Amino acid sequence: MSDDRTLREALADRLAADGHLRASLWRSAVVDTPRHEFLRGGYFRRVDGAGPTGWEPVMPEDPAWLPATYTDDSLVTQIAGTIVPGDIQGRIFRAPTSSSTMPSLVVRMLEELHLDDGMRVLEIGTGTGYSTALLCHRLGAGLVTSVEVDEEVSARARVALGAVGHTPGLIAGDGLAGTPDAEPYDRIVATCGVLAVPPAWLARTRPGGRILATVCGWMYSSELARLTVGDDGTARGRFLGGQVSFMLARPHLPAPLGVLPDLFGGEERETALGPGALDDWTTRFVAQLAAPRAQRVRVSVDGGEPADVVVDVGAGSWAVLRRDGERWIARQGGPDRLWDEIEDRVARWRQDGSPGLERFRIAVTPDGQSITWLR
DSSP, X not given: OOHHHHHHHHHHHHHHHTTSOOOHHHHHHHHHXXXXXXXXXXXXXXXXXXXXXXXXXXXXXXXXXXXXXXXXSOEEEEETTXXXXXXXXXXXXXXXXXXXXXXXXXXHHHHHTOOOTTOOEEEEOOXXXXXXXXXXXXXXXXXXXXXXXXXXXXXXXXXXXXXXXXXXXXXXXXXXXXXXXXSOEEEEEEEEEESSOOHHHHHTEEEEEEEEEEEOOTTOOOEXXXXXXXXXXXXXXXXXXXXXXXXXXXXXXXXXXXXXXXXXXXXXXXXXXXXXXXXXXXXXXXXXXXXXXXXXXXXXXXXXXXXXXXXXXXXXXXXXXXXXXXXXXXXXXXXXXXXXXXXXXXXXXXXXTOOOGGGEEEEXXXXXXXXXXXX
């Protein structure tokens, strides 16, 4: 038995023991699919220190490379939109833009699709191609189409998929717009986060079909949603829980902060909701429902101690939170009162018993998306 086959079986055993891998068909896919073939270009290892987070390349000749490809970890494969591990020596201090998702999340999502033989699947976000390969193993490559916005990432995935014997339909383009072919899909699965489920996905899914996607906001609380498309072209569903997180689709990335608005004007009032409440994942998700395009940052205002700031760059609205003894004071400016909206939404959620995200419901129509919760 080859070393990597042993590693594949050990990975499948770990995923099963942790409750992520349940169906025998998906276990076979994990055991038969060499993840390391999708990481031949290396990966970036995170390096933490006193300063900003750094990333250093780990290449196939490194003894740590092969075992790492069979850990249950997401492995960063691209930095800053273009830089791959083979491009640099030393460290880079920029943000990751592509990765190989942790296998436990990959197989959980694939199992949540509830696939049957003969179903056609559209994957949004090919990435390295590993999840695409698992789909091909389960359904056959002829039933799998995958869209990747980055042409170079798509090209590398095509090579890796060919190396393991799979030739699915691969498209380099904007997956948020769906695909040009006429026949609808039975399932759509997204391996990137979205601010809202695109209406184009509803049009590309047959009635009764399902969409699985991670819905996020710019304060980076996100959850996995599973929706069923109805005969009327709308989709409804629920969140599955588990604090699932993906990199946002590039068209949905937040606007650069640039020069912040003037944070010294505005109106002040006492607030019952301090900024620390947003440290909680679910509370932050609720806050995003009120202010989906707001970003949360800490900045020094007037040379003082760093303060919590919530800002919607596009709208020009902002709120600064500061402590005054035992009280919290919110100073707000711009066309909208961001903190008023956040505080009101969080208060209503708490009055309803602070339901968990598995009790939230999502509805998508061609006109937009709405999210509510059950009491």
